[in-house]
Amino acid sequence: xxxxxxxxxxxxxxxxxxxxxxxxxxxxxxxxxxxxxxxxxxxxxxxxxxxxxxxxxxxxxxxxxxxxxxxxxxxxxxxxxxxxxxxxxxxxxxxxxxxxxxxxxxxxxxxxxxxxxxxxxxxxxxxxxxxxxxxxxxxxxxxxxxxxxxxxxxxxxxxxxxxxxxxxxxxxxxxxxxxxxxxxxxxxxxxxxxxxxxxxxxxxxxxxxxxxxxxxxxxxxxxxxxxxxxxxxxxxxxxxxxxxxxxxxxxxxxxxxxxxxxxxxxxxxxxxxxxxxxxxxxxxxxxxxxxxxxxxxxxxxxxxxxxxxxxxxxxxxxxxxxxxxxxxxxxxxxxxxxxxxxxxxxxxxxxxxxxxxxxxxxxxxxxxxxxxxxxxxxxxxxxxxxxxxxxxxxxxxxxxxxxxxxxxxxxxxxxxxxxxxxxxxxxxxxxxxxxxxxxxxxxxxxxxxxxxxxxxxxxxxxxxxxxxxxxxxxxxxxxxxxxxxxxxxxxxxxxxxxxxxxxx
Ligand SMILES: Nc1ncnc2c1ncn2[C@@H]1O[C@H](COP(=O)(O)OP(=O)(O)O)[C@@H](O)[C@H]1O
Ligand SMILES: [Mg+2]
Numbered sequence: 001x002x003x004x005x006x007x008x009x010x011x012x013x014x015x016x017x018x019x020x021x022x023x024x025x026x027x028x029x030x031x032x033x034x035x036x037x038x039x040x041x042x043x044x045x046x047x048x049x050x051x052x053x054x055x056x057x058x059x060x061x062x063x064x065x066x067x068x069x070x071x072x073x074x075x076x077x078x079x080x081x082x083x084x085x086x087x088x089x090x091x092x093x094x095x096x097x098x099x100x101x102x103x104x105x106x107x108x109x110x111x112x113x114x115x116x117x118x119x120x121x122x123x124x125x126x127x128x129x130x131x132x133x134x135x136x137x138x139x140x141x142x143x144x145x146x147x148x149x150x151x152x153x154x155x156x157x158x159x160x161x162x163x164x165x166x167x168x169x170x171x172x173x174x175x176x177x178x179x180x181x182x183x184x185x186x187x188x189x190x191x192x193x194x195x196x197x198x199x200x201x202x203x204x205x206x207x208x209x210x211x212x213x214x215x216x217x218x219x220x221x222x223x224x225x226x227x228x229x230x231x232x233x234x235x236x237x238x239x240x241x242x243x244x245x246x247x248x249x250x251x252x253x254x255x256x257x258x259x260x261x262x263x264x265x266x267x268x269x270x271x272x273x274x275x276x277x278x279x280x281x282x283x284x285x286x287x288x289x290x291x292x293x294x295x296x297x298x299x300x301x302x303x304x305x306x307x308x309x310x311x312x313x314x315x316x317x318x319x320x321x322x323x324x325x326x327x328x329x330x331x332x333x334x335x336x337x338x339x340x341x342x343x344x345x346x347x348x349x350x351x352x353x354x355x356x357x358x359x360x361x362x363x364x365x366x367x368x369x370x371x372x373x374x375x376x377x378x379x380x381x382x383x384x385x386x387x388x389x390x391x392x393x394x395x396x397x398x399x400x401x402x403x404x405x406x407x408x409x410x411x412x413x414x415x416x417x418x419x420x421x422x423x424x425x426x427x428x429x430x431x432x433x434x435x436x437x438x439x440x441x442x443x444x445x446x447x448x449x450x451x452x453x454x455x456x457x458x459x460x461x462x463x464x465x466x467x468x469x470x471x472x473x474x475x476x477x478x479x480x481x482x483x484x485x486x487x488x489x490x491x492x493x494x495x496x497x498x499x500x501x502x503x504x
Contacts, residue, residue, distance in 0.1 A: 001159040008057035017043040019215040025191045032206035036431035037403030040215040050074040080153025090138035143174030162193045197431045235433040243464040251280030254451040259310035262296045270296040272475045278451035285454040285466035293475040294455045298424040303327040331419030343409040346398030351379035382411040403434040421452045
């Protein structure tokens with residue numbers, strides 16, 4: 001099957017999200033759609049999937065112009081979509097999820113489930129997925145849930161499969177597995193549209209690359225194009241892909257953590273007896289596979305964990321036992337790993353989000369009343385300084401792309417007088433141009449003499465930002481090693497092996 005999009009235009013009010021975009025995808029081909037956050041990739045795919053109606057242009061399948069009134073029509077025509085945020089029902093089994101929405105097209109009554117189970121088994125076997133049709137979705141790791149989405153699409157005979165930023169939620173290992181699945185799908189003749197902003201992934205699987213920027217196709221590139229070429233096309237200017245930083249000017253030990261243990265309410269230990277320190281002007285970056293205690297560590301540092309033992313001293317003052325507000329007032333800046341849960345209030349405006357943690361004091365609140373002029377002036381300034389792409393300061397943050405939302409969080413957290421910065425996954429789901437910017441801000445914070453703790457599941461990011469690297473495994477410190485430690489050694493440490501000479 002050949003899919004062609006011809007001159008697709010989609011507007012939201014005065015914003016042109018897609019501006020006469022044309023591209024084709026053939027069966028047995030992986031076509032990468034590369035572009036910064038907010039470039040218009042998801043919009044284009046939502047048009048293709050019938051979720052949005054194009055204002056102009058057409059969708060053509062094997063030479064025939066299509067008219068999709070909704071996703072049902074798109075699916076019937078052979079288009080499948082693996083969404084960025086999964087659309088599965090967590091409490092249902094795999095088979096029930098695969099069946100869902102399918103009932104009217106053939107299955108009936110209690111036979112549905114048996115047929116769906118068989119289908120899951122058949123597709124799993126075909127692609128070596130190892131997915132149990134009777135497993136409850138919420139019990140499955142994210143990578144496996146994604147496979148359920150793929151099975152669901154394939155069970156509807158999808159000939160064109162769209163993956164919208166599928167690796168954003170995956171571990172490096174799950175990402176490799178997904179790349180392998182995409183190659184298999186290609187072999188079996190599926191036409192694949194793969195949306196991402198990660199250059200490494202593009203180079204690994206793409207047969208063709210189309211780059212879009214600000215709603216327009218700005219170029220096609222060969223998979224042999226260099227990272228620098230691709231990045232420049234995406235962003236529209238040359239991009240610094242490595243983090244530039246001077247040797248650190250180290251001050252005193254500012255953050256001293258000793259015997260830190262964190263349990264959950266049932267007493268299960270998530271962090272086990274951690275002791276380390278960070279000096280003023282130093283970045284300690286924490287590496288490890290997700291789920292080895294990183295979340296608990298950053299949350300304990302900012303007062304978000306309930307069962308904390310041991311001591312966290314910042315400039316000699318104990319933070320354990322203080323409320324989140326007291327911790328923030330002690331000068332701790334926090335970039336949370338999930339900006340939507342802990343970093344922002346989606347329905348609030350940019351201006352409101354920029355002052356969220358300062359709703360108690362001057363300059364934004366005086367004598368109990370909100371100082372709108374100060375707030376808005378501050379917001380306008382930060383919008384410009386951080387290059388947040390938004391119509392204005394009154395735009396609700398939920399309307400912004402992930403990268404722009406992240407910039408709002410970073411702008412807010414770095415605008416206070418900091419004595420410690422805790423940055424968890426600071427560039428997750430963020431495009432190259434914004435990554436460069438956020439990294440610069442983190443380095444500038446360190447250079448201003450602030451101790452910084454960075455947690456990232458991206459080893460590249462850990463290595464780029466770190467002055468020292470701490471590796472966590474199953475809630476314990478495997479070792480603290482210099483930033484120039486070879487990757488193979490770091491990789492081994494992530495599996496719990498302590499290299500000779502590492503300080504624990
Ligand atoms: N439903 C919507 N209403 C208004 N604006 C939208 C809507 N969806 C997306 N946009 C805007 O359209 C542009 C493209 O967004 P999107 O397609 O999500 O980008 P990408 O997927 O490339 O990150 C952005 O400026 C975004 O804010
Ligand atoms: Mg998107």
